[in-house]
Amino acid sequence: DQQVKQNSPSLSVQEGRISILNCDYTNSMFDYFLWYKKYPAEGPTFLISISSIKDKNEDGRFTVFLNKSAKHLSLHIVPSQPGDSAVYFCAAFGGARQLTFGSGTQLTVLP
Amino acid sequence: DVKVTQSSRYLVKRTGEKVFLECVQDMDHENMFWYRQDPGLGLRLIYFSYDVKMKEKGDIPEGYSVSREKKERFSLILESASTNQTSMYLCASSSQGASDTEAFFGQGTRLTVV
Numbered sequence: 001d002q003q004v005k006q007n008s009p010s011l012s013v014q015e016g017r018i019s020i021l022n023c024d025y026t027n028s029m030f031d032y033f034l035w036y037k038k039y040p041a042e043g044p045t046f047l048i049s050i051s052s053i054k055d056k057n058e059d060g061r062f063t064v065f066l067n068k069s070a071k072h073l074s075l076h077i078v079p080s081q082p083g084d085s086a087v088y089f090c091a092a093f094g095g096a097r098q099l100t101f102g103s104g105t106q107l108t109v110l111p
Numbered sequence: 112d113v114k115v116t117q118s119s120r121y122l123v124k125r126t127g128e129k130v131f132l133e134c135v136q137d138m139d140h141e142n143m144f145w146y147r148q149d150p151g152l153g154l155r156l157i158y159f160s161y162d163v164k165m166k167e168k169g170d171i172p173e174g175y176s177v178s179r180e181k182k183e184r185f186s187l188i189l190e191s192a193s194t195n196q197t198s199m200y201l202c203a204s205s206s207q208g209a210s211d212t213e214a215f216f217g218q219g220t221r222l223t224v225v
Contacts, residue, residue: 009151034213043115043201043216044154089153098144098169099214103153 003027004092006102014110019077021105023090026071030092034099035064035075038087047088048075080109114138117202117217124224130189132220134202141207143185144169144214145177147198154201160185161207192224 005024013019023033031052036044050057050064050073057064063076077084090102118133136143142161146154146169156169158177166177174196178186185204189196199221203214 006153036216041120041219041221043203043218045216046213049213091154098142098156098159100156101146101154103151 002103003030004090004100004102006090006105008105009103010106010108012108012110013080015082016079019075019080019084019107019109021075021077021088021090021107023073023075023102024071025073025092027092027094027100028071029094030100032093033064033066033073034091034093035062036089036091036101037084038089038104044089077107080107082109082111085109115202115204115215115217117200117220119220120218122220122222124189124192124222126193126224128189128192128224130192130222130224132187132189132200132202132222134185134187134204134217135183136185136202136204136215137183138204138206138215139182140204140215141182142205142214143179144203144205145175145185145187146201146203147171148201148219149198157187189222192222194224196222197224198222 034049035047037047038044066073087104089104091099115136144159145157160166160179176188202217205214
């Protein structure tokens with residue numbers, strides 16, 4: 001049973017517009033969430049994180065929103081750039097030592 | 112600059128071979144992990160280790176074993192490679208601190224079993 005779900009396998013967005021990537025989780029013990037970005041043939045790289053005591057965290061063009069009651073988080077990228085085209089993984093941490101990852105969303109930013 | 116290094120970028124092995132994937136980190140991290148990435152399935156945890164000589168099974172340990180003889184090195188072993196183990200393998204490490212839950216990944220090893 002997937003504890004972290006990314007229900008959209010792919011998303012296409014025009015350059016300059018907003019990209020919104022969604023993630024849902026089922027485990028109430030999760031208290032720290034991260035987004036990773038992955039290019040083909042490379043390892044994932046950390047992008048942004050949020051603690052459960054916050055509902056928003058912003059870093060430049062990237063903002064992550066957390067809705068604990070809905071067990072939902074989203075990553076907003078504004079403005080989207082062609083170099084943002086990658087697979088984005090949502091991950092959660094809940095006291096155990098390991099992260100639990102979602103299945104990923106392929107973002108394509110069209111020039 | 113922090114680094115997790117995997118010994119090979121690409122490997123091709125035959126069915127039944129014993130395969131070793133090596134990972135080294137230079138951040139003095141306590142935790143190390145092996146994941147595999149498959150389309151539509153995301154990153155699935157195979158094994159992890161939180162200390163030298165310690166190991167714990169992840170979600171999909173069958174057909175794999177691991178070794179952690181030194182803090183900086185974590186090896187994944189495929190005892191008898193099978194075609195369904197063709198995948199991208201990713202090693203990661205993280206600090207044990209509660210606020211340091213970010214995991215750093217290696218560049219990945221694309222393993223093909225023929």
